[in-house]
Amino acid sequence: MHQKTEYQPVFTGDQRRKLDEILTRYPNKQAxxxxxxxxxxxxxxxxxxxxxxxxxxxxxxxxAHVEGVATFYTMFHKHPVGEHFIQVCTTSPCNVCGAEDVVAAFLQHTGCDELGATSPDGKFTVLEVECLGACGFATPVLIDDDFIDGVTPDMVPELVARYR
Ligand code: FES
Incomplete structure (x- = not known):
């Protein structure tokens, strides 16, 4: 069940100062x-x-402009996700090397019911993604900002334990 909570603004205090500093690097603030x-x-x-x-x-x-940009880029989450975001390449070259089994292992060991869902402990969300640019190193996986190649199903329990 989703509980409605009041939105906490991001751009106050230190965060506002950080944004102001970032704005000095751009020709205008929209950029x-x-x-x-x-x-x-x-x-x-x-x-x-x-x-x-x-x-x-x-x-x-x-x-509408902000929404258009936020929804264009898949790296921006438009719904709540787990503390750790796991992306598994399942495009054809990785698929023929067993990427689907890697996905299944992540779903099983994180406790996520399905792709895109968050595990009951709030720790993980697993998603299939398109080519991660490491086609010769199946199966490549991104966990947050960490890139891990050559993942096989038997490596998954240790990987999940490391991030749990
Ligand atoms: S197809 Fe999987 S990394 Fe390119």
Missing amino acids: ALLPALWMVQDTHGWISQAAMAEVAEVLDLTA
Whole structure:
């Protein structure tokens, strides 16, 4: 069950000062949209409609513009995800090398019911993604910002334990 909580603004205090410092590196504040969205995701773990509205306000953009950019890039989460975000390449070259079995092992060992769902302990979300640019090293996996290649199903329990 999803509990409705009041939105906590990101761009106050130190975070506002950090954004102001970032803005000095851009020709205008609208150009700082991507770093602003990263700050939101770093703070809340995902980017809600309320967060998009806040970003629009601080950067003098329309909410539709912010939403258009946030939804274009798959690395921005538009719904809550687990503390650790696991991305497994299942594009054809990795698929023929057993990527589906790696995905199944991650789902089993994290306790995630299905792709895109968050585990009951809130720790993990598992997603299949397109080519991670390491086709010769199946199966490549991204856990948060950590790139791990050559993952096989028998490596998964240790990997999950490391991040749990
Ligand atoms: S197809 Fe999997 S990394 Fe390229």
